[in-house]
Amino acid sequence: MPERIEEREGRHxxxxxxxxxxxGLAAVGLALAxxxxxxxxxxxxxxxxAGTSMRPxxxxxxxxxxxxxxxxxxxxxPSELVAVPxxxxxxxxxxxxVAGVAxxxxxxxxxxxxxxxxxxxxxxxxDPASVIGRPWARYWPxxxxxxxx
Amino acid sequence: MIRERIVGAMRPHHTLHAHCDVPCGIYDPHAAxxxxxxxxxxxxxxxxxxxxDETQRNKFVRCVSVKEQHxxxxxxxxxxxxxxxxxxxxxxxxxxxxxxxWRILKQAGKCKQSVDAQAAxxxxxxxxxxxxxxWETKGGRPQA
Numbered sequence: 001m002p003e004r005i006e007e008r009e010g011r012h013x014x015x016x017x018x019x020x021x022x023x024g025l026a027a028v029g030l031a032l033a034x035x036x037x038x039x040x041x042x043x044x045x046x047x048x049x050a051g052t053s054m055r056p057x058x059x060x061x062x063x064x065x066x067x068x069x070x071x072x073x074x075x076x077x078p079s080e081l082v083a084v085p086x087x088x089x090x091x092x093x094x095x096x097x098v099a100g101v102a103x104x105x106x107x108x109x110x111x112x113x114x115x116x117x118x119x120x121x122x123x124x125x126x127d128p129a130s131v132i133g134r135p136w137a138r139y140w141p142x143x144x145x146x147x148x149x
Numbered sequence: 150m151i152r153e154r155i156v157g158a159m160r161p162h163h164t165l166h167a168h169c170d171v172p173c174g175i176y177d178p179h180a181a182x183x184x185x186x187x188x189x190x191x192x193x194x195x196x197x198x199x200x201x202d203e204t205q206r207n208k209f210v211r212c213v214s215v216k217e218q219h220x221x222x223x224x225x226x227x228x229x230x231x232x233x234x235x236x237x238x239x240x241x242x243x244x245x246x247x248x249x250x251w252r253i254l255k256q257a258g259k260c261k262q263s264v265d266a267q268a269a270x271x272x273x274x275x276x277x278x279x280x281x282x283x284w285e286t287k288g289g290r291p292q293a
Contacts, residue, residue: 095166
């Protein structure tokens with residue numbers, strides 16, 4: 001009799017540890033799933049930074065992921081990074097920070113390094129509908145992989 | 150090989166510009182010319198200044214430091230105008246532009262490494278060529 005109880009407990013313990021492993025795996029999966037889908041939808045918009053106007057946060061040569069649905073359902077808010085077409089030359093994309101939102105809802109943009117940046121003082125506020133996406137992560141250089149904000 | 154493949158696949162598809170490219174009037178090669186002049190002047194001062202007391206030594210170190218900084222300034226200013234201001238159509242008119250820029254950057258490095266009046270004079274001359282091209286594209290150098 002005692003032997004069988006031990007055996008049952010042994011099985012029970014194995015079952016419990018297996019369950020825990022499964023739950024752990026599911027938790028990790030759940031935690032990773034949104035970022036993974038975010039990476040996947042951002043991948044086609046992966047972009048290189050050119051120029052120094054976003055120093056020190058973004059350096060020229062940084063490779064960024066830009067989430068096309070980064071502002072899904074809302075307009076970008078002040079202090080958020082945006083990728084927008086240059087209003088003067090729409091095929092050219094800019095990375096800027098939202099400095100403020102005008103009463104009409106348009107975005108005032110600014111570079112971080114104000115001394116060397118073209119910004120809304122030059123081209124006026126931009127339509128939030130024109131925003132391409134939200135730069136949210138740097139994936140190169142390897143030493144500086146991580147979120148950007 | 151595999152690493153190159155991986156990095157190649159990761160290469161960005163787009164460029165996000167964070168440039169200092171104010172359309173007109175803000176670009177000015179003056180800072181580069183001033184930087185080159187400063188380098189030349191520092192070379193003169195360093196050559197005069199071989200005394201051994203502390204004040205002289207201090208002045209000597211300051212001159213070397215200013216020479217270093219201004220050679221770097223020349224590189225930075227020239228690079229910005231070269232990459233952000235000049236456009237392909239400028240290059241058609243001035244095909245020497247890339248080579249000239251490259252020579253200026255090299256020459257500025259040489260001025261950092263040496264205390265050479267000739268190197269500094271060459272830097273000034275190259276920067277002047279660069280500034281002349283810039284002002285030609287602007288329709289003439291503004292009268293001071």
